[in-house]
Every structure is written in C-alpha cells, then in structure tokens.
Amino acid sequence: MMNNRAAALLALVFLTALSLRFYDCMNPAYPHIDEALIGQAAVNYWHNGQFEPAHWEHPPLKQIIPYISLHFFGDNPYGWRVPTIFFGSIIAALTFLFALGTSGSQRTALFAGMLIATDPLHIMLSRHAFEEIYCSTFFLAAVVLLVWHKQRSSWLMLSAFCVGCAMATKWYYFPAWFLLILFALYENKNYRSPGSVIFISSAYLFIPLSVYTLVFYNWFGRGYTFTDFIEFVSNVFTSMQQYTLDNYQTGLVFISHLSAGEWFTSSIVVGDGHYFGNGTGQFILAGNNLPVWILTIPSIIVLLVIAARRKSLTLALPSLFFCGTYMMYLFVKRPAFLYSAAPLLPYAFAAIAYTVSHCAERYGIRFYYAALALTLTWNIYLYPLATHKTVNVTPYRFILKSKDIIIR
Amino acid sequence: MLKHKTAYTLAICILFICSMLFVSRHGENSRIFASGKNVHTIGVPEKAYYIWKESNVSGRTLILFDSYPHNMGLISYNGIPQLTKTNLIEYSIIKNIIRKIYLIVPEMEWNDFRRQKFIRPIREASDLAKGLYLYNQSGIPLIAVTPSTLPRIPEESLVYINKRLFKSDEALGLLEQNKISSDIVVIFEGVK
Numbered sequence: 385m386m387n388n389r390a391a392a393l394l395a396l397v398f399l400t401a402l403s404l405r406f407y408d409c410m411n412p413a414y415p416h417i418d419e420a421l422i423g424q425a426a427v428n429y430w431h432n433g434q435f436e437p438a439h440w441e442h443p444p445l446k447q448i449i450p451y452i453s454l455h456f457f458g459d460n461p462y463g464w465r466v467p468t469i470f471f472g473s474i475i476a477a478l479t480f481l482f483a484l485g486t487s488g489s490q491r492t493a494l495f496a497g498m499l500i501a502t503d504p505l506h507i508m509l510s511r512h513a514f515e516e517i518y519c520s521t522f523f524l525a526a527v528v529l530l531v532w533h534k535q536r537s538s539w540l541m542l543s544a545f546c547v548g549c550a551m552a553t554k555w556y557y558f559p560a561w562f563l564l565i566l567f568a569l570y571e572n573k574n575y576r577s578p579g580s581v582i583f584i585s586s587a588y589l590f591i592p593l594s595v596y597t598l599v600f601y602n603w604f605g606r607g608y609t610f611t612d613f614i615e616f617v618s619n620v621f622t623s624m625q626q627y628t629l630d631n632y633q634t635g636l637v638f639i640s641h642l643s644a645g646e647w648f649t650s651s652i653v654v655g656d657g658h659y660f661g662n663g664t665g666q667f668i669l670a671g672n673n674l675p676v677w678i679l680t681i682p683s684i685i686v687l688l689v690i691a692a693r694r695k696s697l698t699l700a701l702p703s704l705f706f707c708g709t710y711m712m713y714l715f716v717k718r719p720a721f722l723y724s725a726a727p728l729l730p731y732a733f734a735a736i737a738y739t740v741s742h743c744a745e746r747y748g749i750r751f752y753y754a755a756l757a758l759t760l761t762w763n764i765y766l767y768p769l770a771t772h773k774t775v776n777v778t779p780y781r782f783i784l785k786s787k788d789i790i791i792r
Numbered sequence: 793m794l795k796h797k798t799a800y801t802l803a804i805c806i807l808f809i810c811s812m813l814f815v816s817r818h819g820e821n822s823r824i825f826a827s828g829k830n831v832h833t834i835g836v837p838e839k840a841y842y843i844w845k846e847s848n849v850s851g852r853t854l855i856l857f858d859s860y861p862h863n864m865g866l867i868s869y870n871g872i873p874q875l876t877k878t879n880l881i882e883y884s885i886i887k888n889i890i891r892k893i894y895l896i897v898p899e900m901e902w903n904d905f906r907r908q909k910f911i912r913p914i915r916e917a918s919d920l921a922k923g924l925y926l927y928n929q930s931g932i933p934l935i936a937v938t939p940s941t942l943p944r945i946p947e948e949s950l951v952y953i954n955k956r957l958f959k960s961d962e963a964l965g966l967l968e969q970n971k972i973s974s975d976i977v978v979i980f981e982g983v984k
C-alpha cells in the first residue's frame with residue numbers, strides 16, 4: 385500500500401496543508417477569539433497549577449502545548465498559532481494514511497487528505513489556536529497507528545499514548561475511545577487469545593489514564609491527591625453537562641448556532657470582519673462549507689453499506705468513528721458550537737473520498753479528477769475569507785450577507 | 793501475533809500504579825502546615841490572608857463559617873488581582889493557600905440556601921446527607937454542608953469564623969466534636 389508514489393502524495397498533502405496554514409499566519413497581528421487568553425492560561429497552569437482564565441473543566445494538555453510554544457516564540461501570533469498550524473498540517477497527512485489504511489486506495493487517500501488540507505474551517509481553526517486541532521490530531525494518530533500496526537505491540541502502546549493525549553486535551557473522543565478498544569480486540573481475532581485481550585485492554589485503559597493523570601501534575605502541586613482527583617473529575621463531568629450559553633462570552637462569534645444537527649445539513653457562516661469602503665474587506669469566517677460537507681451523511685451510509693457487504697470492519701472505520709463521536713454531540717444537553725465539528729472532519733472526509741472513488745469506478749476516472757478539481761477550486765476560493773486576506777467583496781457577497789457575521 | 797505481551801502488560805500496570813503514587817505524593821508534599829495551634833482574632837477579613845501568608849501555609853483545606861458567594865475569577869479583575877475586603881477567599885485560592893473549602897451553612901438555613909439564585913450547584917456530595925458541590929470559577933472543590941453533616945477531615949485544616957454569622961464557641965465545639973484539628977483558627981469579629 386505504501387510505495388514511493390504514496391509517499392510522494394503524502395508529502396504533497398502535508399505540504400499543501402502546511403503552506404495554506406502557515407502562509408501569512410501573523411495576519412491578523414492581534415489576538416483572535418481565545419488567543420488573548422492563551423498566554424495567561426498557559427503560564428497560570430504551568431506555574432500555579434490553575435486553569436483560569438480558561439475553563440477548569442478542560443484538561444490541561446491544551447495549556448501545556450501552548451506553554452512550550454510561548455517559551456520558544458514568545459507571547460505573540462507565532463507563539464499562539466505555530467502549534468495548531470503544525471498539528472493541523474500533520475492531521476492532513478494522518479487523514480491520508482487513515483484513508484489509505486482503511487480503503488487501500490491511494491486515490492481515496494489523496495482526496496481525503498486534500499479535503500482536510502484545504503477545508504476553510506479547518507484552516508481557520510488551525511491558524512487561530514483552537515485546541516480541537518490538537519485533540520483530533522492525537523486521536524487520529526492513535527487510529528492510524530492501530531490500523532497500520534501490523535502486530536507490533538509497541539505501535540499499539542504508542543496508539544494508546546495518543547489516545548491519552550487526545551483525552552487530556554478535550555473529551556470529544558470518549559465514545560470513540562471504546563470503539564478503538566473494540567476494534568483492537570476484534571482485528572486479527574485478538575479476542576480469542578486471553579494474553580492479547582489483557583494486553584490490549586490494559587494498554588488502552590491504563591496508558592491513557594496514566595497520561596491523563598500525569599498532565600495534571602501541576603494541578604496536583606496545589607496539594608491534591610489521587611482521591612481529590614477522582615472528586616475533581618466527577619465535578620468536571622457533571623459541570624460540563626450543565627453548560628449553557630451563559631458560560632460563554634457574549635462576543636463569541638459561534639454562539640448563533642448551538643446545535644450539532646445543523647453541521648452537515650444546513651449552511652452555517654459565522655465570523656467577523658470589516659469593510660474598507662472601496663469594495664474590499666477583511667474577514668475571518670468559520671463556515672461548514674456545505675457544498676462539500678453535505679456529502680458527509682450520505683457517504684457515511686454508503687461506506688457502511690459497502691463495508692457490510694464486504695464484511696470489512698476496517699473499511700467501516702471512518703463511519704464508525706464519525707458516528708461514535710457525532711452521536712455524543714447530538715445527544716449532549718450543552719451547546720455544540722461549529723468548531724467542535726473539527727474532530728469529525730477526518731472521518732467525514734475519508735468517507736466522502738471513498739464514495740467519490742467508488743463512483744469513479746463506475747463513471748470513469750474523469751469523474752474522480754473532476755470532483756477533486758471542483759472541490760479544491762471551491763475551497764481555495766473560500767480561503768481568503770477564512771484567513772483575513774483583503775478581498776474584493778463582490779464575488780463573495782452571497783456569503784457575506786449572512787446575519788451571523790459581526791462587522792467590526 | 794502480538795509480541796512480548798506479558799512483559800508489556802506488566803510494564804503498563806506498573807506505569808499506571810507509579811503514576812498514581814507519583815502525583816499523589818507530589819500533592820501531599822506540596823501541603824504546608826503551620827507549627828503549633830494558633831487562634832487569631834481580626835477586625836478586617838483581609839488580615840486573615842496575611843496571617844496565612846506569614847505562616848507560609850499552602851495547599852490547604854479551609855472550613856469556612858461565613859456566607860457565600862466566593863465566585864470571582866481571574867477574569868473578574870482588571871489586571872493583576874489585588875486583595876480587598878470582599879475577596880479574601882478567591883485571593884487565597886489564586887495564591888494557592890486554599891485548595892478545598894467546606895462552607896458551613898446553618899442547619900435551619902439549609903433549605904433556603906439551596907433555593908438561592910446566586911448559587912450554582914454542580915452535584916450532591918454523595919457521601920454526605922446534606923452536602924452540595926458548588927460551582928466556582930477556579931474549579932476547586934467548594935462543598936456546602938450543615939454542621940451536622942460536616943465530615944471528619946483527616947488533615948489539619950484552616951478555619952475561618954465570621955463571628956457576625958456564627959458563634960465562635962459553637963463553631964470550635966463542632967470541630968472538636970468532629971475531631972477536626974486546625975493549625976490556624978481565624979475569628980473575624982469586625983471593627984469594634
């Protein structure tokens with residue numbers, strides 16, 4: 385599966401993602417959304433073991449990674465954004481490997497990788513230090529290591545370590561974590577060997593729990609013990625379910641859309657920007673890129689049907705991880721903002737890519753290239769709106785008329 | 793076939809146990825207690841902070857005989873937080889003197905307290921008949937309890953008594969009855 389051509393395509397996907405995220409990343413030079421708090425929260429956690437001004441319900445790896453970055457680059461746009469730019473580029477490469485590992489097709493892998501490399505929302509989140517980028521990269525790394533492990537125990541342990549890092553950033557993948565364990569037990573019929581069952585179960589439970597606990601080292605330094613930790617985690621679990629709109633800043637651009645049910649079915653464009661008066665303007669918009677995203681639910685179903693026909697659990701993985709994570713958003717009582725869709729995108733795009741490749745088998749290779757060209761053209765057209773570039777507003781007027789864009 | 797399963801499984805279990813012990817020990821070692829048993833009477837609340845600071849205490853449980861709320865966070869301040877008449881508790885949390893609070897609510901006021909709009913309960917304290925975890929910006933465990941349900945606390949605690957709201961003799965009697973020891977008791981009786 386992994387030959388020189390695949391390696392070249394992988395490099396192409398990674399470099400595309402990196403270029404689009406890194407280019408002009410100092411723009412805007414001022415903090416956008418939570419970036420104003422990143423430095424203070426990172427320093428406060430590292431030195432005092434406290435979470436403020438961030439939410440205390442969020443695990444602290446999201447403070448530790450920026451702290452390291454701020455140490456090297458300083459409390460400036462590079463310091464805030466370099467980690468998510470890097471992680472956001474890595475995830476494009478991981479999406480390629482995931483799609484390749486599950487479908488066995490380089491075309492599917494290229495399509496999936498390029499979708500995430502050029503997705504305007506993912507680019508916007510990567511360029512503005514959203515921790516969703518960290519956790520989704522860690523979890524996808526865990527999945528990729530599991531898919532590609534070829535009976536290497538060390539890769540499984542590394543995969544479990546990545547699960548721990550994902551959970552130590554945000555809890556998005558709690559249901560998917562258990563899917564991962566079930567898949568690890570199922571593949572190669574590991575469940576038939578008691579030794580393998582004990583090894584896989586202990587690796588995927590104890591390594592993530594150890595990582596999760598150890599990232600709280602600075603918090604423990606305030607005098608807490610493991611008993612206090614259990615009490616704290618119980619409070620986190622309960623408190624997170626009680627979140628309402630009042631817990632968020634009123635100026636947060638995402639608060640106009642609260643339901644995850646909209647993400648893949650209706651158009652969402654939020655963000656802020658300003659007009660210069662000469663027909664140009666600058667914007668940082670976050671949208672669900674509906675022309676592409678609307679293919680998600682049909683593709684998830686198509687992939688599940690094909691996987692069931694072929695009796696291939698590996699092929700069904702994009703759909704299973706998508707459903708496992710998305711269900712949580714759909715049924716949770718608290719608001720679900722659009723940026724929380726980022727952890728779903730690798731699985732959604734892998735499913736879309738597979739469906740397009742499958743259609744190309746029936747309608748010819750031109751269908752595949754046309755779909756790829758069309759998608760990339762559309763995404764590149766939206767790129768300036770997600771990245772604070774000065775744009776002529778006329779070609780974008782149908783997007784900019786959204787009532788959820790705050791003009792400053 | 794997965795290789796070295798037994799060795800890796802053992803290593804993982806050891807790693808997990810060591811992680812738990814390591815962080816717990818780190819936490820316990822971070823608690824600093826005052827020497828002896830000291831009782832202080834103060835006229836302004838912020839004096840309590842200076843008593844705790846001079847005693848160099850850190851990472852402590854506070855038994856608070858006072859009123860609620862104590863819910864300001866870093867974000868509530870313009871710039872660096874300063875100690876004021878009203879933010880003794882929050883400020884001491886910021887300075888890592890306090891890590892956990894038992895807020896004593898008089899027995900007769902418990903039902904009214906629970907109905908107050910200014911409190912935001914997180915959950916019931918399952919091991920206490922009348923105990924409620926309250927939301928606060930810093931995320932420390934803040935547990936409202938009645939005198940009859942105050943649990944036995946297996947470490948020396950800081951005690952703060954607002955004499956305007958609680959009788960200090962009764963409060964100290966409650967601690968003795970529950971076998972709770974304290975290295976620093978601060979009694980706020982206001983300016984005479």
